[in-house]
Every structure is written in structure tokens, then in C-alpha cells.
Amino acid sequence: MEQAKFSGAVERWGVQEVRLDGPNDGNPFVEQWVRGEFSGSGETVRTEGFYDGDGRYIVRFMPSFEGRYTFCLTASFLDGPVAGIFTVSPASAGNHGPVRVHNTWHFAYEDGTPYYSIGTTCYVWALQDDARIAQTLETLRHSAFNKIRFCLLPKHYDYNLGEPRSYPYEGTPMDSSVLTSENFNDYTGKTEGNHWDFARFNPEHFRHLEACVLELQKLGIEADLIVMHPYDRWGFSCMTREQDDLYWKYVLARFSAYRNVWWSLANEYDIMRAKTVADWEHYAALICALDPYRHLRSIHQCIHLYDHSRPWITHCSIQRVDLYKTAEATDELRERYRKPVVLDEIAYEGDIQHGWGNISGEEMLRRFWEAACRGGYPGHGETYLCPENVLWWSHGGVLRGESPKRFGLLREILSQTPGTGLRPHPLSWDCICAVPQEDGHELYYLIYFSFMRPSFREFHFDDETPLRVEIIDTWEGTVRDAGVHCGKFRVELPGKPYMALRIMQEGSVCR
Amino acid sequence: MEQAKFSGAVERWGVQEVRLDGPNDGNPFVEQWVRGEFSGSGETVRTEGFYDGDGRYIVRFMPSFEGRYTFCLTASFLDGPVAGIFTVSPASAGNHGPVRVHNTWHFAYEDGTPYYSIGTTCYVWALQDDARIAQTLETLRHSAFNKIRFCLLPKHYDYNLGEPRSYPYEGTPMDSSVLTSENFNDYTGKTEGNHWDFARFNPEHFRHLEACVLELQKLGIEADLIVMHPYDRWGFSCMTREQDDLYWKYVLARFSAYRNVWWSLANEYDIMRAKTVADWEHYAALICALDPYRHLRSIHQCIHLYDHSRPWITHCSIQRVDLYKTAEATDELRERYRKPVVLDEIAYEGDIQHGWGNISGEEMLRRFWEAACRGGYPGHGETYLCPENVLWWSHGGVLRGESPKRFGLLREILSQTPGTGLRPHPLSWDCICAVPQEDGHELYYLIYFSFMRPSFREFHFDDETPLRVEIIDTWEGTVRDAGVHCGKFRVELPGKPYMALRIMQEGSVCR
Structure with a gap:
């Protein structure tokens, strides 16, 4: 009987990885299988494993409870089941579990800690060279971002004509030396010149991506994995249903056990011409069936919103x-x-030629505050021209813009929301006002004036409640105490754009 | 028989004013009438006169043709008609006649000169003291404005609590010393404390407004007269139908003959609670019947657009x-x-507390260019706080803002449009592009990038036409020649907001 390699102890929401040696002849990716069942006092989880190359088979599991767990693996190449016992310890500091939907419109980690998403997009940061990846992680470490969207497959697009560090399949890519920023689109969604074996994955490609997911996890950043996308010259966007299924199952088996994974079925699904709604619904069903941890699932459009009322979303x-x-x-x-x-x-x-990539830092920050004060969650991206064509939006690297350094204040203020999440409140036609999502909290108003520039504002919430007023300059990053007020009161403002106010109950009754 | 006083010569689109002496006993405003018929080789115009006080009766006429005219006046106090002859000379320099709709979506003066409206709003500039009015006219003289919207009736509103220089009726107003910016709205639309004889106009009030219209005319500025409005503590906004009719007829008799008059039936008609759509349609019918010159007619809303498909609009x-x-x-x-x-x-x-009055100069200028490049006509207003509460938007005075000094460039560029007027052209999803309204002109594109900040843009209109490119920095007020290009070409831009391009055919064929 085979000997399984695994750790005797793992923390809650960590990854228990059970390894088996097995055959490496033929095509193990399609000819072999391995799966496991993990049981603790709170759950029994069945999960699919995968072939990691070199005769190595892996089953991963994320425990949602503490205590003693047992597991039992079966595989096509085993004569009988392989069992084991391990202990799940409490989550370590900073590990709050996977992010879940909370209060209908909001998020919280599984341990109940509210999660206020401040996202960014770096489509293929993880497919750059080691130095760039290290630089990106260092940038993220010093940023306010707690979510990053990125692709599992390489990207072919304007400013993205180079070769990725690795490919997901065995084979050889088309000759990219013919590409220019003039002609690149002629190659989009084409397969000519590529030679891939879509039945043989390149495990190193995925191991590397997993390492990146884990690096993000260490930084407290959710990995919003874009599993499919249309920016493709290799044919990965127009594989057959059978090939896609193999890809999805491999991805699900490899990534599901990482607590900080989110599933983005596709970026700009509606410009992936080879795919239909039936395809997306099919992939969604695969996720629901094969991700036992119910990670967050979404699908991102270019023009036409997907039907976000679909229950899997x-x-x-x-x-x-x-x-x-x-x-x-x-x-x-x-x-x-x-x-x-x-x-x-x-x-x-940024400042590139395209209208989706050249707004100012002021406008980006404005959109962040608008989104947040309307009870939504904003996402960033940066596209400044640079001689080396290293744009944060695709490659990561360093941030050159003016907005990201100002997101920390927003995240800090959001994290101080009573309860979990804000909802829009119709205070006045000419400001954006948020209150806590649930009723029952003390009076709490977060008011944003956007591009408007009042020199003062008058308020009258009630005659009883003492209210502390803070004046927030979202651009300068300052919060100034403007005292405690009762009844009708007036707040002097600097007549500048991008100002906000926070008005919070302080004490119980006005004297 | 009465002797009529009038000028023997008047220019085309000038005003011929015929004066008669008559009774001043009783109430001549309602008990007497006077009207005239003016005939030249091109037209016969019947028009109503009015009582100007002190036994003076006036009939005004604007000739639309040159040459010999005769007239014939009748009046309630005359035994028989009074006739006269005068000569209409060619329009003097700068007199292009009244503004008319042209090319469906645009305007031209009656002599065919295109009119590109760059408007401002100073609701009651004409009801301030002489010094302020002189200051406003001086400001206008050095501005790019060629239209100003203002009220014939005094205004009661935040920042507008003082007494006007005069009232339209004989009587006495309520005591305004009780008003504060806190309580002013309690008095809006009320009549208490006022004592007016709505059957006796104060001719001096109207004579003064006419003088203001004439001063504007000298500056080449259209007077968009707001005949009714809701900002009222005197009861002028809630008179009876009969009182309103008397007012409208008086206004029409006095102002119609000035070529630079436009009729704005009301400002924010939809918050004048005492009026119904039937009322507005009735006033509109009065204008159509009693303004023989067919001045432009509109009605301005607060929230709910009037049915602008009504034929009188x-x-x-x-x-x-x-x-x-x-x-x-x-x-x-x-x-x-x-x-x-x-x-x-x-x-x-501005920077007042209200969201309608505190946008930046940048944003105002952006809205101007957006409107113009979409084939519309923008209007300005300014509401900067000031210790004396003199805000351009109501009182006139001086301009403090950053946008007005930048309107001249827009007006200049608009005036260079081939033909009359621009229409939006779908060049690209991420810029605003205008072309001449009519087909048949040489290639001409006015492109505006709004808040977007491209560092370059590529164009390819055709392979034959040489195109001169100008780079317009709408904020800095600069126009830079970027050369003549053929076929596909690239324009380098500074990566700043508020940039525009003008691309114009130059010569016939690319070599």
C-alpha cells in the first residue's frame, strides 16, 4: 500500500495537502484520478485531487473547524484506500477564513470579521519574471489593497505582447516577434502557429500561481482568480468543451483549498465569442460541484451585464x-x-490612449468614495505609459498614480462602520450619504460631497442626540474633529472638492 | 387730432417708437388701449401699445425690412386714426436682427449670421442699484457671453432677501427686515403683508428694464427674459389669471420690439404651484398672438422637463x-x-452650500465643451460666497470664477464652424466628436476628451485628404498647430484633462 505524505497538524482554514506517488507513464492528467474524503467533528468534505507531474498526486483540503480530522484517499492507481489522521489547530493571527457574503450586500470573513474590499487589477502580474513579482508583492505590502484580480492564463493585448513566464500546457506558442501594437488584434482568439497538448498541463505554471496566491494570503489579500479571458493569441479562449472541462477541473482541484481564492469565471465574458451563456452556466455548475468551500463566484462583463440574479453568482x-x-x-x-x-x-x-485607462487620480479616488458611500466596493487599476511598457494594470511593478496612496483612509473609515457594511441613505439630493446597513446602531452618517465644493452645510437630525462631526479631506488624507453638536448645526467646509463628513453619535442625550 | 411723436428714420431691426399723449385719469392701464399697424413693402405688422404713465401712450415697432414705412395708430381716446411715414435704413454694424432657429438644432441671426449661444444667468442683475448694474455691464463687455437670462420680477431666495430697486406695481411690499436665510422659505409664494394694485403697473420699473435690454443690445448680448418665476414673497407668482393676462400683455407690448429679446415663460415652472400646464399654454398663446416678431420662446424646468415638443417652444x-x-x-x-x-x-x-451652486471652474468648462461638441448650447452661472452676498448668479457684479475667462476660445472656435452648427458624430466611444451640422462641407472634426487624459491618439479618416491638426488646451486656452497629416496618423497629447483637437481638411489631395 502507498504511503501518503501529509502534515500531522494544520491550522483552521489552512491547507492540508496529502501527497501520493503514482504512475507517470501514459497521460496521468486524463488517465488517472485521485480524490479524498476529510472528516472532522463539524464536516465531511469530499474533494478531487490532481496530478502534479513527476508521478506526484495531490489532494488538498481546507478545514473549516478545529480538532481531530481523518481522511481517506482513493485513486485509480491504488489497490485500496489510504487513510490518515491530523489535527486542526486554531487559526493563527490574521487568518479569518474565507470571505463570505454578509448582510446581503456586504462581505465578512468566516470568523465574522467584516471585509471591506479595496481591490486592484493586475491581470498577469503573476506571469512576470521573479523580480517583477517580488516588486509587485512589495508594492502590495505597502498598499491598502485587500483584493487583487488576476488571470491564470497569459494575456495578449495592447502593452501585453511579450511571452509569459510559463504556459499552462505542454507545447509551443506562436512566434510573438511578428506582433506590434498595430497588428496584435489580428491575432486575438486565433490558434495558428500554436502547438499545445490541451490534455497535458504544465504543473509548474500552476504551482507558481499557487505560490503567488499564498504570498497574497500572507499579505491579507484576496486572490480574485480570472479563470478565462478573451485576451488570447494561443487558443486558450477557444478550446473545446471537453478541453475546457479538463482545465476547470484542474484549476478547481488545485486552487479551491486556498482560503483567499475567489472565482471570477471570466473577464469580459461577453467578448469571448467562442463561448455561450450555456457554457458559462456549465462552468458555474462545475465550480459549485467541485469547490466544496463555496468560494465567492462572479463573472465580469465588458458591455452587457451577465444576469447577476443567477443563484450561483x-x-x-x-x-x-x-x-x-x-x-x-x-x-x-x-x-x-x-x-x-x-x-x-x-x-x-493613467494616461494611455484608451478612455478606460486615462482618468486622473482625483477622479479615481472620487469613484472609490462614491462606490463606498453607496454601499458598494470599488476596484482600482493603473495604466500610466512607461518606456518599458510595465503598466500596473497588467504587469504589476510599482504604483505611479495619485489615488492608491489615498485608499488607506477609506479602508480605515470603512472598517470603523458599526456592524458590517454601509447602505445609501437619502439625506439630500446633492450629497452621498451612507449609514450602517443594519438598523439598531447609534446614529452614524458618512457623507460625501464628490466633486461638489460646499463652503458650509447645515444639518438637523434631531434635537436630542449629541453628534460628533469629523471633516474628512479625502484627497489630502486628513480627518479633522469639528466638535460635538446638538439639534440644528452648521459645519464650515473649505469649498474644495472631494470632502466628506462623518457624523457619529457621542454620548446619549444633549444637555 | 393728437400729434404722434416718432422718429423719421430708424434702422432695420431697430425700434420705431410712436408716442401719443392721452388721458391720465381713472386707470389708463385697464381703461384705455392703443394699437398700431405698420406697413412697408415687405410686411404689415399689427401691434399693441401700452400706457407708460403720466398720460403717455406708446406703440413700438421693429421693422424687418428697409425702405419706406407707413403707420396708422388707433386708440380708445382718439377720435380717429393717427398716421405717419418713416424710413428704415440698413442695419448698422453689429445689428444682425433677432436670433432665429436655424438648421433645426441651431441659431442664426435674421441676416444669416450664425449665432453660437454662450449664455449666463444673473437673475436680477437689472434690479440692483445703478453702480452694480454698471459694473455688471462692464463685466459683460469683457466677457464671451452673448446671452443673459434674467427676471422681470424681483427675486426672493437664499442670498436674495434685499429689496429690489423697484417693483412692477404700485403698492408696498411686506417688511423684509423679518427675513433670514433660515426663515426665508416660509415666505415664499405668500401674499401676506403686501399691498399691490395689480391693475396699476409701475412704468418706471419697466422703463428701467428696457434700458437694460438696450444696454445688452449694444454689447451684442441677447436678453433671455424670464417673465415668471417662483422665488417670490410678494404674491407676483400667484396672481389671478386676469392679473397675469394684464401682466403678460403689458410685457409683450413693451418688450417685443427689441430685437435681442427672447421669451423664457418661466424659470422652474414646475415649482410654481399656483400654475398649471393650462396656464403655461395660455401664456404661450398670448405670446404667439401678441409678439408679432416671433422671438424665441422657451420654458425652463426644475425637475420635470416641460413637453418641449409643443409647437410654440x-x-x-x-x-x-x-x-x-x-x-x-x-x-x-x-x-x-x-x-x-x-x-x-x-x-x-461656486462654493455655496447647495449642490447646484458649487462646482469647480474646471467642471463648468468641461460641461461647456461637452455641450458644444454634442451640438448644444451651454449656460453659465456663478455662486461664490462673498461677504456682501453679491453673487453673479443673481446680482451680477464681477466674475470671480475660473471658467468664464475660458469661454472666449470656445465661442471663437464655434464661430469658425463651416456652415451653421455642430452635430455629434460617433467617432469613438471614449471621446466627444462634432462635425458640421450639414453635409457637404470639407472634413472638419472637433474632438473633445473631457476628463480623460490620453497621451496620444491615432486616427485614420481616409487615405486621400490632407488634414490639419490643432491641439486645443481648453483650460490653458492655447491652440497649437500639430501639422498636416495624411492617412493613418498619431497625435501626441500631454496626458492632461480638458484637451480638444480640431482636425480640418487642408488642400485637396495627399501627395
Whole structure:
């Protein structure tokens, strides 16, 4: 009987990885299988394993409870089951479990800690060279981001014509030396010149991506994995259903046990011409069947919103559809879908030629606050021209923009929300006002004036409640105490754009 | 028989004023009447006169043709008609006649000169003291404005609690010393404390307004007269139908003959609670019947657009209805109504507490260019706090903002449009592009990038036409020649917001 290699102890929401040696002849990716059943006092989880190359088979498991667990593995190449026992210890500091939907429109980690998503997009940061990846992680470490969207497959697009560090399959890519920023689109979605064996994965490609997911996990950053996308010259966007299924199952078996994984079925699904809604629903069904941890699931559009009312969709992953009203659509989307609204693309700060990639830092920050004060979650991206064509939006590296350094204040203020999550409150037609999502908290108003520049504002909530006022300059990053007020009161403001106020109950009754 | 006083010579689109002496006993405003018929080789015009006080009766006439004219006056106090002859000379320099709708969505003076409206709003500038009025006119003289919207009746509103220089009726107003910016709204639309004889006008009030219209005329500025409005503590907004009719007829008799007059039936008609759509349609019918010169007619809303498809409405006078999409609605309004779209209120540059009055100069200028490049006409207003409460938006005075000094470039560029007027052209999803309204002109594109900040753009219109490119920094007010290009070409841009391009055919064929 085979000997399974595994750790005798793992923390809650960590990964128990059980390894088996097995055959490496033929094509183990399609000819062999391995699966496991893990049982503790709180759960029994069945999960699929995968072939990791070199005769190595792996089954991964994320325990949701503490205490003693047993497991039992079966495999096509085993004569009988392989069993084991291990202990799950309490989660270590900073490990709050996977992020779940909470309060209908919001998120919390499984341990109940609210999660306020401040996302960014770096489509293929993980497929750059080691130095760039290290630089990106260092940038993220010093940022306010707690979510990053990125692709598992390489990207072919304007500013993205180089070779990735690795490919997901065995084979050889087309000759990229013919590509220019003029002709690249002629190659999009084409297969000519590529030679891949879509039945043989390149395990190193995926091991590397897993290492990146774990690095993010250490930084407290959720990995919003874009499993499919249309920016492709290798044919990965137009594989057959059977090939796609193999890919999805491999991805699900490899990544599901990492607590910080989210599933983004696709970026700009609606410009993947080879795929239909039936395809997306099929992939979604695969995720639901094969991810036993119910990680968050979304699908991101270019123009036409997917039907976000589909029950498998946990939250709306939105690209703004209007050049002018962007984060301002949050309220409407909340109403329509009754799910968290994550504005994963509200244009990018930068100066490239495309209108989706050349807004100012001021406008990006404005969209962040608009989204947040409307009870949604904003996402960033950056596309500044650079001689080496290293743009954060695709490659990571360093941040050059003005907005990211200002997201920390927003995240800090969001994290101080009573309860979990904000909802829009109709205080006045000309400001954005948020209150705690649930009733029953003390009075708490977060008010944002966007591009408007009042020199003062008057308020009258009630005659009884003492209210502390803070004046927030979202651009300068300052919070100034403006005293405690009762009844009708007036707040002097600097007549500048991008100001906010926080008004909070302080004490019980006005004297 | 009475002797009529009039000038023997008047210029085309000038005013011939015929004066008669008559009774001043009783109430001549309602008990007497006077009217005239003016005939030249091109027209016969019947027009109503009015009582100007002190036994003086006046009939005014604006000739639309040159040459010999005769007239014949009748009046309630005359035994028989009074006739006369005068000569109409050619229009003097700068006199292009009244503004008319041209090319469906645009305007031209009656002599065919295109009119590109760059408007402002100073609701009661004409009811301030002489010094302020002189200051306002001086400001206008050095501005790019060629239209100003203002009220014939005094205004009661926040920052507008003082007494006007005069009232339209004989009587006495309520005591305004009780008013504060806290309580002023309690008095809006009320009549208590006022004592007016709504059957006896104060001719001096109207004579003064006419003088202001003439001063504007000298500056080449159209007077968009707001005949009714809701900002009222005197009861002028809730007179009876009969009182309103008397007012409208008096206004029409006095002002119609001035070529630079436009009729704005009301400002924010939809918050004048005492009036119904039937009332507005009735006033409109009065204008159509009693203004023989067919001056432009509009009605301006607060929230709910009037039905601008009504045939008496010559152009849409719009207040933006969305906090975010403002001038961007121009295309849609053009399509819907097929009339000129004048955005008379797209918020005001300033820093007061209200969201309609605290946008930046940058944002105001952006809205101007958006409107213009979408084939509409923008309007300005300014509401900067000031210790003396002199805000341009109501009182005139001086301009403190950053946007007005930048309107001249837009007006200059608009005036260089081939033919009359621009229409939106779908060049790309991420810029605003205008072309001449009519086909048949040489290639001409005015492209605006709004808040977007491209570092370069590529174009390919055709392979034959040489195109001169100008780079316009709408904020800095610079126009830079970027050479003549053929076929596919690239324009380097500074990666700043508020940039525009003008691309014009130069010569006939690329070599």
C-alpha cells in the first residue's frame, strides 16, 4: 500500500495537502484520478485531487473547524484506500477564513470579521519574471489593497505582447516577434502557429500561481482568480468543451483549498465569442460541484451585464457601462440584484490612449468614495505609459498614480462602520450619504460631497442626540474633529472638492 | 387730432417708437388701449401699445425690412386714426436682427449670421442699484457671453432677501427686515403683508428694464427674459389669471420690439404651484398672438422637463436633471425634440452650500465643451460666497470664477464652424466628436476628451485628404498647430484633462 505524505497538524482554514506517488507513464492528467474524503467533528468534505507531474498526486483540503480530522484517499492507481489522521489547530493571527457574503450586500470573513474590499487589477502580474513579482508583492505590502484580480492564463493585448513566464500546457506558442501594437488584434482568439497538448498541463505554471496566491494570503489579500479571458493569441479562449472541462477541473482541484481564492469565471465574458451563456452556466455548475468551500463566484462583463440574479453568482463584478456615471450606478445595482456590488473596473488611473485607462487620480479616488458611500466596493487599476511598457494594470511593478496612496483612509473609515457594511441613505439630493446597513446602531452618517465644493452645510437630525462631526479631506488624507453638536448645526467646509463628513453619535442625550 | 411723436428714420431691426399723449385719469392701464399697424413693402405688422404713465401712450415697432414705412395708430381716446411715414435704413454694424432657429438644432441671426449661444444667468442683475448694474455691464463687455437670462420680477431666495430697486406695481411690499436665510422659505409664494394694485403697473420699473435690454443690445448680448418665476414673497407668482393676462400683455407690448429679446415663460415652472400646464399654454398663446416678431420662446424646468415638443417652444431650455450626467444629455435631447438644446442651467461654478451652486471652474468648462461638441448650447452661472452676498448668479457684479475667462476660445472656435452648427458624430466611444451640422462641407472634426487624459491618439479618416491638426488646451486656452497629416496618423497629447483637437481638411489631395 502507498504511503501518503501529509502534515500531522494544520491550522483552521489552512491547507492540508496529502501527497501520493503514482504512475507517470501514459497521460496521468486524463488517465488517472485521485480524490479524498476529510472528516472532522463539524464536516465531511469530499474533494478531487490532481496530478502534479513527476508521478506526484495531490489532494488538498481546507478545514473549516478545529480538532481531530481523518481522511481517506482513493485513486485509480491504488489497490485500496489510504487513510490518515491530523489535527486542526486554531487559526493563527490574521487568518479569518474565507470571505463570505454578509448582510446581503456586504462581505465578512468566516470568523465574522467584516471585509471591506479595496481591490486592484493586475491581470498577469503573476506571469512576470521573479523580480517583477517580488516588486509587485512589495508594492502590495505597502498598499491598502485587500483584493487583487488576476488571470491564470497569459494575456495578449495592447502593452501585453511579450511571452509569459510559463504556459499552462505542454507545447509551443506562436512566434510573438511578428506582433506590434498595430497588428496584435489580428491575432486575438486565433490558434495558428500554436502547438499545445490541451490534455497535458504544465504543473509548474500552476504551482507558481499557487505560490503567488499564498504570498497574497500572507499579505491579507484576496486572490480574485480570472479563470478565462478573451485576451488570447494561443487558443486558450477557444478550446473545446471537453478541453475546457479538463482545465476547470484542474484549476478547481488545485486552487479551491486556498482560503483567499475567489472565482471570477471570466473577464469580459461577453467578448469571448467562442463561448455561450450555456457554457458559462456549465462552468458555474462545475465550480459549485467541485469547490466544496463555496468560494465567492462572479463573472465580469465588458458591455452587457451577465444576469447577476443567477443563484450561483455570489456578488456582482461590474465594469462601468457609462463613460460618466460609473460608481454612481451602485445603488441601482444593489436594488436590482440584492448582492454585493463590486465595481471591479471603473476605469483606470493613467494616461494611455484608451478612455478606460486615462482618468486622473482625483477622479479615481472620487469613484472609490462614491462606490463606498453607496454601499458598494470599488476596484482600482493603473495604466500610466512607461518606456518599458510595465503598466500596473497588467504587469504589476510599482504604483505611479495619485489615488492608491489615498485608499488607506477609506479602508480605515470603512472598517470603523458599526456592524458590517454601509447602505445609501437619502439625506439630500446633492450629497452621498451612507449609514450602517443594519438598523439598531447609534446614529452614524458618512457623507460625501464628490466633486461638489460646499463652503458650509447645515444639518438637523434631531434635537436630542449629541453628534460628533469629523471633516474628512479625502484627497489630502486628513480627518479633522469639528466638535460635538446638538439639534440644528452648521459645519464650515473649505469649498474644495472631494470632502466628506462623518457624523457619529457621542454620548446619549444633549444637555 | 393728437400729434404722434416718432422718429423719421430708424434702422432695420431697430425700434420705431410712436408716442401719443392721452388721458391720465381713472386707470389708463385697464381703461384705455392703443394699437398700431405698420406697413412697408415687405410686411404689415399689427401691434399693441401700452400706457407708460403720466398720460403717455406708446406703440413700438421693429421693422424687418428697409425702405419706406407707413403707420396708422388707433386708440380708445382718439377720435380717429393717427398716421405717419418713416424710413428704415440698413442695419448698422453689429445689428444682425433677432436670433432665429436655424438648421433645426441651431441659431442664426435674421441676416444669416450664425449665432453660437454662450449664455449666463444673473437673475436680477437689472434690479440692483445703478453702480452694480454698471459694473455688471462692464463685466459683460469683457466677457464671451452673448446671452443673459434674467427676471422681470424681483427675486426672493437664499442670498436674495434685499429689496429690489423697484417693483412692477404700485403698492408696498411686506417688511423684509423679518427675513433670514433660515426663515426665508416660509415666505415664499405668500401674499401676506403686501399691498399691490395689480391693475396699476409701475412704468418706471419697466422703463428701467428696457434700458437694460438696450444696454445688452449694444454689447451684442441677447436678453433671455424670464417673465415668471417662483422665488417670490410678494404674491407676483400667484396672481389671478386676469392679473397675469394684464401682466403678460403689458410685457409683450413693451418688450417685443427689441430685437435681442427672447421669451423664457418661466424659470422652474414646475415649482410654481399656483400654475398649471393650462396656464403655461395660455401664456404661450398670448405670446404667439401678441409678439408679432416671433422671438424665441422657451420654458425652463426644475425637475420635470416641460413637453418641449409643443409647437410654440422654439428651443429646449434645460436644467440638468442628473447630478452627474449633465451636458452629456445633449445628444438625447436633440434626438428627442429636434430643436436647439440650450443648457441654461448645468449647475453653477461656486462654493455655496447647495449642490447646484458649487462646482469647480474646471467642471463648468468641461460641461461647456461637452455641450458644444454634442451640438448644444451651454449656460453659465456663478455662486461664490462673498461677504456682501453679491453673487453673479443673481446680482451680477464681477466674475470671480475660473471658467468664464475660458469661454472666449470656445465661442471663437464655434464661430469658425463651416456652415451653421455642430452635430455629434460617433467617432469613438471614449471621446466627444462634432462635425458640421450639414453635409457637404470639407472634413472638419472637433474632438473633445473631457476628463480623460490620453497621451496620444491615432486616427485614420481616409487615405486621400490632407488634414490639419490643432491641439486645443481648453483650460490653458492655447491652440497649437500639430501639422498636416495624411492617412493613418498619431497625435501626441500631454496626458492632461480638458484637451480638444480640431482636425480640418487642408488642400485637396495627399501627395
